[in-house]
Amino acid sequence: MPTVPSPRAHPGPTASPAVADEVVDLHALGAHLALDLSGLPVEVAAAFRRAWQHCLDPRAGGADPAEEVGAGAFVVAERFGEALPPGDEDAPARMLMRATQGITKALIAAQAGRVLMLHAGALCDPTTGAAVVFVAPGGTGKTTLSRTFGTSLAYLTDETVAVTADGRILPYRKPLSIRRDPHRGLKDEVPAAQLGLLAPRAEPWVAGVVVIRRDPAMVGVAVEPMDVLDAIVTLAPETSSLPLLARPLNRLAELGEATGGFRLLRYAEAADLEPVIREITGRAR
Incomplete structure (x- = not known):
């Protein structure tokens, strides 16, 4: 008796990968x-x-x-x-x-045109909101400072600091952009909580603004006060939409005056900046 071949199973339609709708x-x-x-x-x-x-x-x-x-x-x-x-x-x-x-x-x-925006990172005292704003070009230390001090101070941003006319900071608690090792030009976007960084419990305000420059040859920290003109020349390229503000250069100058003046910090390692950062975030409003 001839063997009857078993029927072949026909595969059903391939399921489409699940996609989000939100x-x-x-x-x-x-x-x-x-x-x-x-x-x-x-x-x-x-x-x-x-x-x-x-x-x-x-x-x-x-x-x-x-x-x-x-x-x-x-x-x-x-x-x-x-x-x-x-x-x-x-x-x-x-x-x-x-x-x-x-x-x-x-x-x-x-x-744009509403608040002063600096290409900077910021940390604040979690309970008083007193914040240090550290200005620097991309890839020159803002994220490292945020990670170094954000476990005892509150993380506000490692990218853009928005300052209102009365000196308040509008937080941008974006994920931190962490370079992969090996680098390969790729970064991982990591939320602050995953890195153990604190959240502010009080409204943050600008207690001090510093310009940071990392120099591996430095020993300790060099603190250089900046006069108004030098500060404006240095800070203006590290702003966003500055010309759209009313009295833009005055806004920069007034920020420096209200916070005790701008300072340039030269340092080798982020941890070296602790005394300056603690002094600023310990200020009373």
């Missing part, structure tokens, strides 16, 4: 941004939520939610959807890194 509201720099994660793989959308966890509370941006500036919507897949090629394990981190840059630009654009 919008996450970010609150930072006194602004509100709708971060649209629709169309991203669910695990990538979850990575965005983890990275930006400190900007999800409506109180996180430093302004009354009713008074927040609208920063529009940032549709991640629309901008960077092509950045997730299959098989590239670094693609999600690269997308997060690029999106952080885009989110920062969107928030800055929303506040």
